Amino acid sequence: MSDRERLLDEIKNKGIVHGRVVLSSGKEADWYVDLRRITLDGVAAPLVGRVMLDLTEDLDYEAVGGLTLGADPVATSMLHAAAARGRTLDAFVVRKAGKAHGLQRRIEGPDVAGRRVLAVEDTTTTGGSVLTAVEALREAGAQVVGIATIVHRGGDEALAATGVPYRSAYSLADLSLA
Ligand SMILES: O=P(O)(O)OC[C@H]1O[C@H](OP(=O)(O)OP(=O)(O)O)[C@H](O)[C@@H]1O
Numbered sequence: 001m002s003d004r005e006r007l008l009d010e011i012k013n014k015g016i017v018h019g020r021v022v023l024s025s026g027k028e029a030d031w032y033v034d035l036r037r038i039t040l041d042g043v044a045a046p047l048v049g050r051v052m053l054d055l056t057e058d059l060d061y062e063a064v065g066g067l068t069l070g071a072d073p074v075a076t077s078m079l080h081a082a083a084a085r086g087r088t089l090d091a092f093v094v095r096k097a098g099k100a101h102g103l104q105r106r107i108e109g110p111d112v113a114g115r116r117v118l119a120v121e122d123t124t125t126t127g128g129s130v131l132t133a134v135e136a137l138r139e140a141g142a143q144v145v146g147i148a149t150i151v152h153r154g155g156d157e158a159l160a161a162t163g164v165p166y167r168s169a170y171s172l173a174d175l176s177l178a
């Protein structure tokens with residue numbers, strides 16, 4: 001079984017929750033893909049790193065990250081998977097809001113200014129969260145070369161408007177949710 005097939009099984013078995021839920025956008029839905037149960041799972045997280053590296057292998061980037069919290073373990077899994085393959089990949093965290101004390105950084109981690117970066121997410125519904133990260137990265141002087149998410153729920157138009165390649169590892173059809 002490939003990493004992609006194994007991760008799909010993990011998501012189906014551990015990540016899908018049925019029931020009425022309010023989404024990040026304020027919309028309501030009858031099911032939720034809780035990818036934190038995947039990206040923080042000891043078996044699934046290493047697969048996340050390898051699958052997301054494979055998904056974006058044609059893109060040239062030196063750092064990866066996105067809007068906290070969903071994106072954070074995606075980025076660190078990729079960092080470790082890259083290291084296991086002999087490649088150095090930095091990670092970063094985009095805060096939802098700037099911080100008023102300490103160094104007052106909106107983007108934590110090694111500096112992204114002037115660097116080629118990949119914006120990641122665990123799931124995209126409207127694309128709003130990852131677009132917030134893309135805006136913050138561009139403001140900080142990073143060159144966003146692509147966007148990648150584990151599960152694509154929606155947001156196609158907003159994502160296309162960024163003008164950079166967008167990839168998702170799985171569609172709702174893969175999860176038998178569409
Ligand atoms: O495409 P969107 O409409 O923005 O929805 C997707 C976002 O929603 C979830 O995060 P949430 O806002 O629940 O916050 P969290 O990551 O802090 O848990 C998820 O992790 C994505 O970041």
Ligand SMILES: O=C(O)c1cc(=O)[nH]c(=O)[nH]1
Nearest residue numbers: 023024032033034123125
């Ligand atoms: O839109 C969201 O907030 C959302 C949907 C989903 O399936 N999973 C998730 O973590 N967030």
